[in-house]
Amino acid sequence: MHPWIPTEALWWLALYGGCGVLVPWLLRWTQKGRNGLDTSPRKLFQRGELGLFGLFLAISAALDLQRSALPTQFIVANAVVLGVSGLMAGGAWLEDYSRWEQGLASQDERTWVDSRKLLFLVLSIAFTTEVLLAHSAEAWR
Amino acid sequence: MNQTMTPKRLSPAKVRLSDSAVLAGAISLAFAAALMIFPHAFPDSLRRMFDGGYFFRTLGVSLVITNEILFLLICNRRSQKPNPLTLGYIAFLTITLVFVFRMFVVFADEQAQISHVLLHMSGRSAIGSEELLLYTHLGIVSGIFFPYVLVRLTQDYVSRKDSVEPEAKAQGAALGQ
Numbered sequence: 001m002h003p004w005i006p007t008e009a010l011w012w013l014a015l016y017g018g019c020g021v022l023v024p025w026l027l028r029w030t031q032k033g034r035n036g037l038d039t040s041p042r043k044l045f046q047r048g049e050l051g052l053f054g055l056f057l058a059i060s061a062a063l064d065l066q067r068s069a070l071p072t073q074f075i076v077a078n079a080v081v082l083g084v085s086g087l088m089a090g091g092a093w094l095e096d097y098s099r100w101e102q103g104l105a106s107q108d109e110r111t112w113v114d115s116r117k118l119l120f121l122v123l124s125i126a127f128t129t130e131v132l133l134a135h136s137a138e139a140w141r
Numbered sequence: 142m143n144q145t146m147t148p149k150r151l152s153p154a155k156v157r158l159s160d161s162a163v164l165a166g167a168i169s170l171a172f173a174a175a176l177m178i179f180p181h182a183f184p185d186s187l188r189r190m191f192d193g194g195y196f197f198r199t200l201g202v203s204l205v206i207t208n209e210i211l212f213l214l215i216c217n218r219r220s221q222k223p224n225p226l227t228l229g230y231i232a233f234l235t236i237t238l239v240f241v242f243r244m245f246v247v248f249a250d251e252q253a254q255i256s257h258v259l260l261h262m263s264g265r266s267a268i269g270s271e272e273l274l275l276y277t278h279l280g281i282v283s284g285i286f287f288p289y290v291l292v293r294l295t296q297d298y299v300s301r302k303d304s305v306e307p308e309a310k311a312q313g314a315a316l317g318q
Contacts, residue, residue: 004180071252073245074275081283084290088158117159117166124166125282128173132278135176136271 004138009130013123016060020053021045046108047100048093051115054122058086061126068133082125089118155296156227160215161289164207165282172278187277188270191246200277201239204284205232211285227292234288242280246273 021041029039062079092115099106175183190196208231216223250268 004177006177070275071249071272073248074272074279077245077279078275081279081286085162085286088162088290092159114157114159117162121162121166121169121286124169124173128169128278131173131176132275135180136275 004135006131006134009127009134012130013127016057016126017123020057021050024049042112045115046112047106048096048111048115050119051089051092051111054089054115054119055086057119057126058082058089058122061122061129065129065133068136070133070136078129082122082129085118085122085125089115089122092118155221156212156215156289156292158289158293161208161211161286164211165285168285169278169282172281176274184270184274187273191268191273197239197243200242200280200284201236204235204239204281208232208235208285208288230295231288231292234291235284238284238287239280242276242284245279246276249276 025039025041025044028044032039062082065075065078065082068075092111096106096108096111187196190199209228212228212231213223215221246268249272253268253272
């Protein structure tokens, strides 16, 4: 039995990952020499920006799901799961921003860990959803 | 007093959303990997379990055990005291989510049967293995992540209520004076 590789889903994931994480990191890296900045991903995304990226990713995956020919109740249920995960990921950034706005001490370590883990969840659900979409399209062809 | 005789004080367990996110994400990726490696055998095995009538029981028991172990691991890692009430609450929420997921699958199954029998459509007479695959992924991910979301929201609500009550009492006493 040959393994089946959903190339479209992998390209889609690489594109989003590249635009959301890799490009900002490369931009920061190019400025390293001039400004002496810390280029570690932890420093770059310490305020929960990865969570915000997770929210955008969840929205785009839900929109992609909406265009498919899958049963309506499945689309709604999956969009809810993606939406809640995305909101929780975005919440990591929002919480840190609210603390900063109120002049409270920032919890950089906690925000970084939460946003990173929640982005992983959104990324996994979005990728598996894309794999399922590709698989269903192939099976129902 | 001897240090070994001093009871270790454990704070009550506080759940964070990111705790369950990693497990739910990893299982979701494992699901995608299983589908890519076994594109026919994996959906067929789910279908066989569904036809055998032990699909939801297996899923429910697996999810409850996974969530309980995860909660105990979280408590152990942070040296927090696992609350039996929270353990029961997680089990209750997981079983409720499996029932909701079952409702979705049964509805899709009935819909397929009605379409086949009443409308004389040429489609399947029951839910297909592809549809079952979609719902199973949804059920597993939401069955791990959502109970922790609800537990976290409940804990936040309870702690907010606990902090508001003494303040209200103090304000009432100040007004009374």
